[in-house]
Amino acid sequence: MNRWLAYRETSWWPEVDQYAVDWYPSREKARAVEKEFLAADLAECNVHSTPRHGDHQRRQRAAGR
Incomplete structure (x- = not known):
């Protein structure tokens, strides 16, 4: 959830119309x-840890x- 607070400052956040939270048994x-x-390149804007991160x-x- 802290990430979303930081995302509010990005240029793309106003385009977000939905999001989901999935909980896992451990970090x-x-x-x-x-x-x-991310490796499957399913995140349009989240480029961290992907080949697009350098760009x-x-x-x-x-x-x-």
Whole structure:
């Protein structure tokens, strides 16, 4: 939930019309599931830990952010 507070500052947050919360028995399991999800490139805006992360960082630096 803390992530969503930070996401409010992003350019894409106003486009979010729904979200879901899935709970797992441990943080380790949650991290593993998230890693699989991101590796499958299913997240349009969440590029952290994906091949697109470097491109995103370069655009942010170029924009002075």
